[in-house]
Amino acid sequence: MSISSAAPLVLIGAGNMGGAMLSGWLKSGVDASAILVIDPSLSDARKSEIEVVGAKHAAAAPEGLTAGILFLAVKPQLMATVLPPLKALVGSGTVVVSVAAGTTLAFLQSHLGEAGMVRAMPNTPAMIGRGVTGAYANPKVSEAQRAAVHDLLKVSGPVEWVASEADIDAVTAVSGSGPAYVFYLVECMAEAGRKLGLPADLAMRLARETVAGAGELLHRSQDEASRLRQNVTSPGGTTAAALAVLMAEDGMQPLFDTALSAARKRAQELGS
Numbered sequence: 333m334s335i336s337s338a339a340p341l342v343l344i345g346a347g348n349m350g351g352a353m354l355s356g357w358l359k360s361g362v363d364a365s366a367i368l369v370i371d372p373s374l375s376d377a378r379k380s381e382i383e384v385v386g387a388k389h390a391a392a393a394p395e396g397l398t399a400g401i402l403f404l405a406v407k408p409q410l411m412a413t414v415l416p417p418l419k420a421l422v423g424s425g426t427v428v429v430s431v432a433a434g435t436t437l438a439f440l441q442s443h444l445g446e447a448g449m450v451r452a453m454p455n456t457p458a459m460i461g462r463g464v465t466g467a468y469a470n471p472k473v474s475e476a477q478r479a480a481v482h483d484l485l486k487v488s489g490p491v492e493w494v495a496s497e498a499d500i501d502a503v504t505a506v507s508g509s510g511p512a513y514v515f516y517l518v519e520c521m522a523e524a525g526r527k528l529g530l531p532a533d534l535a536m537r538l539a540r541e542t543v544a545g546a547g548e549l550l551h552r553s554q555d556e557a558s559r560l561r562q563n564v565t566s567p568g569g570t571t572a573a574a575l576a577v578l579m580a581e582d583g584m585q586p587l588f589d590t591a592l593s594a595a596r597k598r599a600q601e602l603g604s
């Protein structure tokens with residue numbers, strides 16, 4: 333399917349996530365004349381970004397319009413008030429995409445009616461085009477719609493499709509919330525370095541650049557993470573000494589098992 337001014341891509345909410353997606357679309361050559369952004373509190377900078385390429389924006393959905401793709405990027409707690417007036421935008425050929433954490437397709441359907449729907453979970457590195465998105469499409473989504481949605485989501489990084497909506501809660505636990513675990517890893521490494529006697533600011537700079545650099549190395553390399561780890565671990569060396577602790581039975585794996593289970597449980601609660 334292709335979007336057009338008659339069946340546009342309508343973005344609801346251009347805040348952190350919706351705004352990042354929009355910037356990606358405008359840079360990657362999505363037909364700007366087929367984009368309508370609806371957000372009552374667009375900044376002047378965002379309005380200019382939209383207007384300069386010939387896309388449109390409005391504070392509320394115009395009457396008589398049917399969306400080709402209705403892309404929902406408002407906070408989950410606002411959905412119940414945001415959705416009812418949007419039902420008029422949904423026609424038989426519309427595919428609805430939501431990036432709202434914990435908002436189920438059943439909930440969207442209860443407000444928008446039966447339609448092809450995609451539930452997607454991006455993550456914050458999407459802001460710099462380096463995110464990863466997990467997505468689930470309900471059976472009403474055609475192959476052409478799915479390909480069109482894939483193209484929209486991939487502007488923020490790779491898109492991984494999952495087979496069941498329930499898997500989105502696990503995706504949320506791994507990659508949706510994941511950047512925070514990595515930032516916390518930086519904090520833990522810096523704090524451990526401070527306890528070893530380094531000045532706190534130096535320990536933080538070392539930890540931060542180590543995680544950023546290791547992430548970039550992982551990004552550029554074809555090797556598995558485990559191979560990259562082994563490459564820097566000499567038998568009997570310093571890295572091996574630390575990994576013996578981190579990889580012990582009571583080390584990081586059981587901690588991550590527990591932490592990600594807690595994240596998934598919370599995602600399930602938000603969606604119930």
Ligand SMILES: NC(=O)c1ccc[n+]([C@@H]2O[C@H](COP(=O)([O-])OP(=O)(O)OC[C@H]3O[C@@H](n4cnc5c(N)ncnc54)[C@H](OP(=O)(O)O)[C@@H]3O)[C@@H](O)[C@H]2O)c1
Nearest residue numbers: 345346347348349370371373405406407408431432433456
């Ligand atoms: N940020 C992330 O890293 C991330 C990651 C994964 C998923 N998500 C999901 O992305 C969604 C958006 O999160 P966000 O962080 O981008 O939120 P946000 O920055 O608050 O953006 C939402 C935007 O929607 C606007 N809005 C409010 N009511 C509206 C309405 N009736 N019609 C159209 N627009 C309306 C908001 O305006 P006001 O500011 O005036 O309310 C705001 O500009 C959430 O559902 C979240 O779960 C976010």
